[in-house]
Amino acid sequence: MSNEPPVVTKTFKKFEQQHILPIPENERSGTNWSLAAIWISLNMMPLTVITGAVASGSYGLPIGWSIVAILAGNVIGAFGSALHASQGPHLGIPQMLQARAQFGYLGASLFALIAFIMFMGFFASILIVAKDSLLAVFPEFNSTLAIIGFGAVGVVLCVFGYELLSKTMAWLSIVIGLAVAVSMILFWTKPEVTSQRAEAAFTFEGFFAMLAIGIVWQLAYAPYVSDYTRYLPKGTGPKAAFWGTYLGLVGSSVFVMSLGVLLGAANPENPLAALGEYLGPIGMVVLIVFAVSSALINGVELYSAVMNALTVMQSNFKTVITSGTRVWTTVVCGAVATAIALLGQGDFMTMFESFLTLLLYVLIPWSAINLADYFIVRKGEYSIGDLFAPDGGKYGKWNGVGLASYGVGLVAQVPFMITPIFTGPLAEPLQYIDIAWLVGFVVTAAVYLLLVRSAAAKRAVLQG
Known part of the structure; x- marks a missing residue:
């Protein structure tokens, strides 16, 4: 009996039916432009501005060095995300579901859960910053009502699924791009404004901290890039998925974060408010565009949160995933993330910086294992049916090699970590330059490849 998962052969133009199932070739409506537009518009939001403002506002770097650090971090981090994105057209499945090949049917659900928490965090963060954008123009507006309203917009878009999200992102990339360019x-x-940081001194600590933030900003896309590249026709190939993702992510991130650098220099306490303070009515219009666009963009974050929630549900509770399941999961997840945003409106910048730092340490080992497995070990050859088999098929329920490698990668980062709650013993000798991500990636990939080859050698001996 075949393990191949069922597919829906009818093409639905408006309401998505496939959820976490492989996307059939006749339903792959994605194009190079629609893919690039998703990543361009995703970064055209006030949360990206706030992230860029950290360089000049929190770390006190000169404007020039802030932009250099942002550029370097995004260029490095996006390379990893784009490699993950290249897997989508070939496999046709969500990114974190593919982790079943490296960690097992049940083991992968741990990482889907981590990704789910991450996307819920981003959804809540975007709601808070969108609310701040609106209140900078209309200070008397009820902040709770703004968050709930923006959250509802994201939920509605996500309920309809990929088609509506893709078309919305294409239009947004143009509108917001113009607003950011004018600003x-x-x-x-x-x-x-440009002379604000003229007296600021370059610091290695600030530069490499911002470099790490740029890397994690891009790697945060890694767990869901294939959620969208899986809609590209297989004939489009991995190169189109790679470059569409890479150029879209880097170009838009650096562009918007650079605006954040200027705003952070102008008003370190409230960077978004600097738009209205220095640009008057034009700045107010840009803030409104940011607020509305953030609500729309958030549908993408929620969509991937739901993909991971469905993966966890199918893996652990033997749930039969239907379109109805996806819709109700979307509503529940959207409501929970909105509640988190309502509760987290206080010291947002401090919480967000800590959130980004922790994300980097958690995502790095997973990324290293996924890329090593896909490009070096299996060279893209996976049994899609076994990925959906309840017993894990050829991949099993738990993959000790993948899980052990991940654990080693996490531990390897500890001596170099720099977080608000813990600083590793090697951070001070390195002048608090954050290299934990680099150590974690190299160690994890090396350990995984060694363990895979060792396991293969043992199997060969037993079979011989």
């Missing part, structure tokens, strides 16, 4: 040009013409 950038106007700010660069204001010497009272």
Whole structure:
């Protein structure tokens, strides 16, 4: 009896039916432009601005060095995410579901749960920053109502699924791109802004901290890039998925974060407020665009949260996933994330920086294992049917090699970690330059490849 999962052969243009199932070739409506538009528009939001403002506002770097650190971090981090994205057209399944091949049917659900928490965190964070954008223009507006309203918009988009999300992102990438471009040009013409950090001194600690933030910003996309590249026709190939993702992510991130650097220099306490303070009515319009676009963009974050929630449910509770399951999961997840945003409106910047730092340490080992397995060990050859088999098929329920490698990778980062609650013993000798991500990636990939080859050698001996 075949383990191949059932597929829906009818094409649905408006309401998504496939959820976590492989996308049939006749339903792959994605294009290079629609893919790039998703990643461009995803970064065109106030949360990206706030992240860029950390460089000049929190770390006190000069404007020039802030932009260099942002550029370097995004260029490095996006390379990993784009490699993950190249898997989508070939396999046709969500990114974290594919982790069943490296960690087992049940083992992968641990990482789907981690990714689920991450996306829920981003959904809540975007709601808070969207609310701040709106209140910067209309200070009397009820913040609770704003968050609930923006959350509802994201839920509605997510309920309809990929088709509506893709078309929305394509239009948004144009509208918000123009708004950000106008803001950038106007700010660069204001010497009272560009001279704000003229006396600031370069610091290795600040530079590498911002470099790490740029890397984790991009790697945060890794757990869901294939959620969208799986809609590209298989004939499009991995190169189109790679470059569409890479250029879209890097170009938009650096562009918007650079605006954040200027805003952070102008107003370190409230970077978004600097738009209205320095650009007047134009700045107010940009803030409104940011607020509305964030609500729309958030549908993408919720969509991937739901994909991971469904993966966990199918793996652990033998739930039969239907379109109805996806819709109700979307509503529940959206409501929970909105409640988190309502409760987390206080010291947002401190919480968000800590959130980004922890994400980096958790995602790095998973990314190293996934890329090593896909490109070196299996060279893209996976049994899709076995990935959906309740007993794990050829991949099993728990993969000790993958799980052990991940554990080693996490431990390897500990001596180098720099977080608000813990700093590793080797951080001070390295002048608090965060290299934990680099150590974690290299160690994890090396351990995984060694253990895979060792296991293969033992099997050969037993069979011989």
